[in-house]
Amino acid sequence: MIRAENIHKSFGENQVLKGVDVDFYKGKTNLIIGRSGSGKTVFLKTILGLFDPEEGDIYYNEERLGTMSKERRKFLHQEIGMVFQGGALFDSMSVAENIRFPLEMFSNMTEKEKDARVKFVMDRVRLEGADAKYPSEISGGMQKRVSIARAISMSPHYLFCDEPNSGLDPETAIVIDQLIQEITHEFDMTTIVNTHDMNSVLEIGDHVIFMKEGLKVWEGTNDEVLSSTNADVEDYVFKSKLFKQVRQALRK
Amino acid sequence: MITNFFEGIGAYAILMTKVFRRPDRWRLFFKSLTKEIQLLGLDSIGIVVILSVFMGAVVTIQTAFQLSDDPLIPTYYIAMATRESITLEFSPTVVSLILAGKVGSNIASSLGTMRVSEQIDALEVMGVNSASFLILPKVVALLVFNPILIIMSLFLGLWGGAMAGDLLGLVPFEESVMGYRLEFIVFENAVYGLIKATVFAFIIGSVSAYSGYSVKGGAVEVGVASTNAVVRSCLAIILANFLLTDMILT
Numbered sequence: 001m002i003r004a005e006n007i008h009k010s011f012g013e014n015q016v017l018k019g020v021d022v023d024f025y026k027g028k029t030n031l032i033i034g035r036s037g038s039g040k041t042v043f044l045k046t047i048l049g050l051f052d053p054e055e056g057d058i059y060y061n062e063e064r065l066g067t068m069s070k071e072r073r074k075f076l077h078q079e080i081g082m083v084f085q086g087g088a089l090f091d092s093m094s095v096a097e098n099i100r101f102p103l104e105m106f107s108n109m110t111e112k113e114k115d116a117r118v119k120f121v122m123d124r125v126r127l128e129g130a131d132a133k134y135p136s137e138i139s140g141g142m143q144k145r146v147s148i149a150r151a152i153s154m155s156p157h158y159l160f161c162d163e164p165n166s167g168l169d170p171e172t173a174i175v176i177d178q179l180i181q182e183i184t185h186e187f188d189m190t191t192i193v194n195t196h197d198m199n200s201v202l203e204i205g206d207h208v209i210f211m212k213e214g215l216k217v218w219e220g221t222n223d224e225v226l227s228s229t230n231a232d233v234e235d236y237v238f239k240s241k242l243f244k245q246v247r248q249a250l251r252k
Numbered sequence: 253m254i255t256n257f258f259e260g261i262g263a264y265a266i267l268m269t270k271v272f273r274r275p276d277r278w279r280l281f282f283k284s285l286t287k288e289i290q291l292l293g294l295d296s297i298g299i300v301v302i303l304s305v306f307m308g309a310v311v312t313i314q315t316a317f318q319l320s321d322d323p324l325i326p327t328y329y330i331a332m333a334t335r336e337s338i339t340l341e342f343s344p345t346v347v348s349l350i351l352a353g354k355v356g357s358n359i360a361s362s363l364g365t366m367r368v369s370e371q372i373d374a375l376e377v378m379g380v381n382s383a384s385f386l387i388l389p390k391v392v393a394l395l396v397f398n399p400i401l402i403i404m405s406l407f408l409g410l411w412g413g414a415m416a417g418d419l420l421g422l423v424p425f426e427e428s429v430m431g432y433r434l435e436f437i438v439f440e441n442a443v444y445g446l447i448k449a450t451v452f453a454f455i456i457g458s459v460s461a462y463s464g465y466s467v468k469g470g471a472v473e474v475g476v477a478s479t480n481a482v483v484r485s486c487l488a489i490i491l492a493n494f495l496l497t498d499m500i501l502t
Contacts, residue, residue, distance in 0.1 A: 048377055077379030088370040102378055105277060160377075 001026050002047060002158065002190055008055035008217060009039075009046055014040045014241040019056070020212040026190045029181050029204045031222075033196055034211035035236065040194045043211065044162055047192065048080065049073065062156070071142035078106050081151030081189075087143040089135040095146050096122070104155045121149040125179060141172035141200055145179070159184065159191040166202060174198065175244055177204045186248075198237060211238065264462045268302030270383035271391065271458070284389035292355050292390065293397030297404070299354060300347055304405040307346065311337050316422040327423045331413065331431025335441070338409040344445040347405045348416050348452035349399065350483035356460035358395045359390055360481030363464030364474035372465070383465065391457035398453030399446050406445065440501070449498055 009017040024030040032040050047058055048115040049065055058065040060076060068076065082088075089098050103114045120206050122128060125145040135143055142163060146194040161180060165173035181204040186206055186224045189216060195201065202210055205222035210233050218230045225237055226246065238247050275281035315333045319325050363386060364448040366372050410432055417423030423431070463481035467473050 042418045050373060050376060077377060080377060082374065082377040084370045084374060086369055086375040090371055090374075091365075105281060105378065105380060188475075 002192070003059040003062075004043070004047060004056070006056035007046055007053045007058070009042055009053050009141070011178065016214050017046065017053070017085055020211070020216050022209055022212070022216055022219070024190055024192050025207055027185060027188045028191070028206035029184050030163055030190070030192045030207045030209065031201055031205040032192065032194050032209050032211060033201055033236070035196065038211045039214040040196075042191065042210055044160060046195050048082065048160060049077075050203075052200070053196045059180060063112065076126075078154055079157045081148075081154070081156035081159045083144065083151050083159070083164050085163040087135065087140075087147045089143060089146055091135055093134075094131065095127065095133050095135070095138065096145055098135070099149045102150065106154065121153050124152070124183070125149045135136060140167050141176065144172075145251065147180060148176070148183070152187065157189060159189045161191070161193040163194055163196075165195070165197055168207075170199065173199065174203065179205075180204060190216050198243065199235075202213075202216050256274035263466060264458070267383055267387075267465060268458060270381060271379055271387045271461075273384045275384060275388065276380065280326055280385075281389060283394055284385075287387045288393035289397055292358070292393050295403065296351055296354060296397075297399060299350065300401050300405050303347060303350055303407055304343065304408035305415075307342050307413035308334065308338055308409035308414075309390065309416030311342060312410075312413035312417045312422065312428075313420065316417065320422065326427075329425040330423050331417065332429040332434050334413045334417075334428075335410060335432045335436075338413065339406055339441040339445050343405040343409055344402050344448040344452065345489065347402060348398070348449065348456065348489055349486055351401070352452075352456045352460075352489060353482050354448060355394065356463075356481040356485045357478045359457065359460040360464035361474055361478040363461060364389070364477045365468040367465065367467045368470050368474060372488075387458070387461040387465065390461060391454065394453040394457040395450060398451045398456070402449035406442070444500055447500065448493065449465050451496060452489050453494055455492060456485050459488055460484045 004020055004024075006020045007017050007020040008015070020039075020043060030049070034040050042051060046053050048097055049058070052066075063076075065073070065076075090101065091099065099118050099121060099173050100114055100221065103109060103117060105112070109117065118131075124130065125148050127142065127145050127149060130138060130146070132144060135146070148164075158182070164180060165176045168176060180191060180193065183189070193200065195221075202222050202225070205225065208222060208225055209216055210218040211229070212232050216234045218228060220228065225233065228234060228237070239243050242247070281462045282430070312330065316330045319330050320327075321331070363372075366386070372382045372386070373384060380474070410428075414425050414428035414432075417428050418425040460481035461483060463477045464474075467477045
């Protein structure tokens with residue numbers, strides 16, 4: 001479990017986070033939604049420790065991130081997997097080398113064990129036969145799958161995904177969403193997904209947090225999103241014609 | 253502007269303290285080092301060969317043009333003056349300036365691209381010291397290979413000078429060899445050049461890496477960083493050249 005308490009973060013005069021309190025639950029897909037500029041990415045990077053908050057604390061299983069020793073923090077990072085918006089795959093490495101990289105860096109596995117682990121995660125994300133290809137030679141959907149495979153190669157306890165299906169066609173986006181949810185439940189991870197894709201929210205949102213102007217304004221489940229009476233959530237969710245029709249259908 | 257300059261110096265110093273840390277995995281460090289020696293060192297041999305041979309030839313022709321009017325000056329003095337110019341200045345400084353352009357822009361653009369495509373963030377999230385992992389092999393590769401390139405450049409420059417002198421009828425080849433050997437002082441002519449080559453290698457690697465690693469933005473900023481890397485490295489080399497010459501030779 002991850003807990004964020006009263007997180008404040010500014011960049012110069014611009015106050016991006018204005019006191020966010022959220023609990024992210026283990027074994028659940030926790031989604032952060034909100035408009036562009038609502039502070040989602042800054043919040044995610046603050047939880048990850050890439051930004052230091054000016055006020056407030058992050059707790060990983062009741063362990064405070066701000067007061068962790070360097071060594072402990074380094075160890076914690078090995079328990080974290082991250083799927084970046086653009087994939088962030090290493091261009092100079094093949095698909096298999098990308099997935100193997102965390103194992104080479106941090107594990108004490110034998111070469112055989114590393115090979116087996118790479119094969120396992122590649123099979124798990126359905127990437128068979130892509131080992132020797134380079135990131136520039138594969139599609140966007142495959143890049144996302146490689147990114148997920150790399151993120152889970154060290155069997156992390158925490159998985160972070162920043163806009164995992166941005167730039168993907170709807171079908172591939174659903175495949176990626178389902179994959180994230182499957183591995184979250186399978187490996188009992190605490191997963192946090194940053195998204196503004198309503199399909200993802202309805203498909204995999206075990207726990208949904210809505211952010212607006214640096215504050216959490218609502219939280220609930222994917223089922224509760226459609227029936228929420230919060231004006232900000234309604235405004236966000238029912239912006240498109242499709243969802244307006246869904247709301248009308250639900251009210252009937 | 254002055255504040256920016258000092259902030260930049262501070263950020264560079266902080267980055268260097270992160271770079272010079274014990275690598276997490278020596279095996280991966282040596283793997284990267286081998287790659288960087290290939291990319292930054294071996295791939296620069298071609299340009300160093302061409303530059304050095306023609307630079308030696310031009311220096312010989314210009315020196316001959318200045319000295320050949322006086323019949324009292326022996327022709328091997330042309331070769332001796334050529335040697336001094338090449339070993340003291342042309343090979344270590346000019347070759348390093350050219351490498352600052354070729355290698356510096358390569359380092360800055362590759363690190364800048366990694367920064368804007370979040371590859372550096374990915375390393376940080378994994379718990380990898382990205383500065384050390386990415387920059388240290390580049391700096392070490394340059395420290396190892398730049399002196400080798402400069403030694404190569406010295407020999408090729410002198411050979412180019414002797415060949416040009418002989419082919420153009422300015423200085424016979426044997427007299428060039430005699431002039432090159434005349435009053436040759438190992439420290440002044442060779443070690444001094446190597447000291448400069450090592451310092452310049454560090455400047456090229458670290459300044460260019462700083463320019464690329466600290467990029468914020470997108471493709472345009474990567475281009476700006478690449479240009480900045482070359483300009484900053486060249487300025488730092490010129491300044492260091494002045495300081496080293498003053499410290500070592502006077």
